[in-house]
Amino acid sequence: MKVLFITHQFPPLNIGGSHRPFKFVKHLHRSGITPVVITPEPAAHRGAALDKEVAGLDGHAVIIRTAVDPPTWMDRIRGSYYLNTLDPEGRRWRRHLLAAAEQAARDHDLKAVIISIPPFSTGALGVEVARHLKLPLLVDLRDAWSLWLITPYVSRLHFLWRKAHERRVLRAADAITVTSPQTIADLQALHPMVPAERFHLVTNGYDQPPPVVPDGIQLPPATPQRPFTIGYVGSFYYTPYQRDLMFKPWWRKKPWQWPQYAPRREDWRYRSPWAFFSALQELRRRRPDLYDLLHVEFVGDVPGWLTDMVKEHGLEGKVKLHGRVDHDASIRFQASCDALLITSSKVVGGRDYSIAGKTFEYVAQVKPMLAFVCEGAQRDLLARTGLSIDCPPDDPATAAERIIELLEGRCVLRPDRAFILDLHIERIAARFARIVQRIALP
Template sequence: MNASPLASDPQASRAIPATVPTPTPVKKVLFIAYHFPPAGGGGVQRSLKFVKYLPECGFDPIVLTAKPNKEHRWTPTDQALADEVPASVKVHQVELPEEVHVPGKLERAARELLGMRSRFGRTWMDLVIEEGTKIAQREKPEMIFVTLSPFEGADAAAEISRRTGIPWVADLRDPWALDEFQLHRTGFHRSLEKMQMERSLRSASLIIMNTPESARRLGKTFPRLKANTIVSLTNGYDASDFTGEVEAIPGGKFSIVHSGYFHAESGLVEQKRRTQYKLLGRTVAGVERLPRSHYYLLQALEQWIKDDPAIVNDVRMRCVGVLSKSDQALIDASPAKPLFDCAGYLNHTECLRYVRAADLLFLPLHKMPAGMKAGIVPGKAYEYMASGRPILATLPASDARDFVSQAGTGVLCEPGDVAGMLAALKDQYKKWKSGAARPDWNEDFVRQFERKNLTMKLASFLRDIR
C-alpha cells in the first residue's frame, strides 16, 4: 500500500511497513481510555481503532475504561462501535459516581478559580491508579498507554509506571493546555495548566500528538521534554467503513451534510463577553470560536434563499449529531429553517451513510490570528476526505486546511466568510444540477490516514520503547 508521508510530520521519515508484521512474542499493553465503547462520539474512535488493529501488529491491548453511566451529550451510547471491539480483548471497567459528572456551578467555579482538579478528573485518576496497578502487577504488560483526555490520566499512568517500573506512553487526542480553542478562567490559569501539562508528561517514554502542528508546538513550548519523545500520529478513517455501494439519501435533494457537534453555544457566549474574555485572557488573542458552528453558514443559506427562493424545494442541510439548545435555537430563528433536517445522534454506521452519500460536506473550524496555525484537526475531516465527496471547508491556516487541500476535494474559504460560503454553495449546487464530474480525489494521499496504516505506525513507535 502506497502511503504519502506528511511533509510537516516530524516522524514522516519512519516508513510504514508494506505488510503487517506479527512479532513473537506478543507484547501486552495496558491501554487506558476513558472514552471507549459502548460510549460513542468522536473521542472514542481513535482508541477503538488502535485496540481493533494492534493485535494484528503483535500487541495485546488490555483495556481499562469507565463503566457506562448516564448518557451525556458528548458520550452517547453507540452499539455499532462496541461491536468492533475484538472478542479476544480484555476490557476492565471502573465505575464513577454520577454526581462527579455534573458538579454544581459553585463547586466548579471554585475549583477552576483555585486551579484545582475537577472532582471528576480526580476520581478518574484515583480509580485508574488503583485498578491499573492491580492489572499491571497481574498481567505484566510491557508498557502503559494512556489516551488523553481526561488529562488526569497522565498522572495516573505515571504513578502506575512509578509503582511497577513499566514505561508509559501519553497519547493526546487534543493539545491540552496548548489547545487554542479551550477556555480558561484567566491567562494566569492557562499558564498554570501549561505548568501542570509539562509536569505530568515529563516521565513519559513517548508523547504522541495527533497533528503535526501540535507536535511542533509541544516541542517549542516545553524544550525540556526531550524532542525524540515527541511524535505526531493523526486521526483517520477505517477502510472497512467505506466498502460496498453508497446508499443514496432519500428524497433526491442536494444534500449538504455535517456530522458531529457544532460549537455555537460557546461561540455565542464568547461573542457576548468578548471584552471580558480579552481583559481576563480567557482565550488566545485573535481566536474566534463561533465560526466552528453553523452560525455563518446560516447567513449564507439565508442569502441564498433571498437570491433564489426555489432552492427550498431542492436543497437540504442535514445535521447528523446532537444539537445543543443554542444550536437548535439558531436554526429555529432563521429563515433558512425549512432547509434543515436534523437527525440527532446516529450510530457510526448510519452517520457514515450520510457522509458517503453527501453532495457537499460541511467542515467548519474556529478563526485564528494571523501567523498562527490551528493545533487541531476535527476527527470528521478524515472520514470526509475518505468519502471522496466535495468538502465546504471553512478553515484557517492549519493542518486541516493543508490536508483537505491535498485531498483534492476541498472547496476552501476562511472561517466566517459568508460571501465565500455562498459562492461555494451556488457553485456546487450548479454542478449537482448539471451532473458535473466529481472533484479530482487524491486517494493515494488520503490512504495514509487509514486506521490500519496509522496503527502500524503506532506499533513501530511502541517497539522502539525501552
C-alpha cells in the first residue's frame, strides 16, 4: 500500500522536527506501507543546519523534493508584529506541493495522505491535497498548536484566529496522531466538536538498537580516579525576553504590547537548566568534595542567555558547553555520560504536555536521568521507565540531595524492561501504521 507523506521538515534538515517523520518513513515498510514523501529540497531551508544525506531508507520509500518560493516583501509585511498570524512556509510551498502531489497521484496508487506538522501553516495544505485527491487524511501533530505558549499572542484575536485554523484542520482529518496524552486532553477540551475517537496517542521513540535492560542500576561512587559526568543534549526553547512578556503585567509593558494575550501561562524557564544550576549551587555549598568530582557537559546550541545563566550561578569552571554536533556524535556523547539531565516547561495551574524528543534517545541509553520536570506528560513517561531520579525544580535542597545520593553510589533504579523496549521506533511505527491502515482506502 502506498501513501502520500507530506512533511516540510525532513533530513538532511537537522532540527528536532525532522526526526519523527524520517523514522516513520524509514520503518513503515515493515507494515506493508510504502510512503511517497513530498518535502522541500535542502536549498529551501536557507541558513538552517543540514546534516548528512538521508540514509537507511533502502528503497522502502519514494522521496520527491520540491522547490519553495523565496521570501517576498509581502512575507515581510505579513511577518510584522500585528499581521503575524501564521508562519509563511505553507504559502511559499503551496504551488510546488500541489503540483508534486498531482504528479505523485498519477504515478502511484495512493490510499491515504499523511501531513506531519509543524510548520503549522502546512496543515491546511494537507487538507487541500487530501480533498483534491479524494483521499483520507491523517494529521500527525508533533507539537501542541494553539496552546504552545512560549510567549503570549499579540492579542486575543490572534489566538482565536489560530484556534479556528487549528479546528478546521482537525475537523477535516480522519485521524489525528499526537505525541502525549496531555496534548490529546488539551485538544479535546479546546475542540469538543472533533470526535474523540479520531485522536490517537503515538509517542516518539528511539531508533538505536534495542538496549539490554538490567533488573537494576546502581552506579559506583564518584572518585578522583573516576569522576562523574552529567550530560545534556538539545535545545531549551527558552529566552528570558519571551518569559518576561508572559509574566509581566500589562501596565509594565510597552503600549503596543498591552493587548497581548495568553489562554494559559507556561513558564519555559523550567525547560532551561535554571533549576539544575540552582541544585548545583546547593551541592557546592553542602558537599564541595562531591562537587569537585562532578563534570557537567552540554551539547547543543549555545544562546547568549545560557552563558549568562552559567555565570550568574558561578558555574563557569563546572559547565562545559560543546555547541551543536551531528546526530551520530550526539548519540556517542550520551553513551559517554554517567547520567543525563532532562527538564520540562511548567504549565501554571495545569499539566505540562510536551515530551522532549531527546527523552527517547536517553531511554535507549538505559542510564539514570536527573529529571528536573514539572507535573505532566514528561514526568509520567519518565516515571514509567524506572530510570528517572525525581529532582523537584522548585526545591534545590531536595534536588541536591538526589545528586548526592547518585554521586555516593546510593541511588538504586529498577528499569521497566517491557516499557523501555516498547518505546523502540519499530513498535511505535507499527502503531502508527495500524492507524494509517484503518483509514486508508481499500
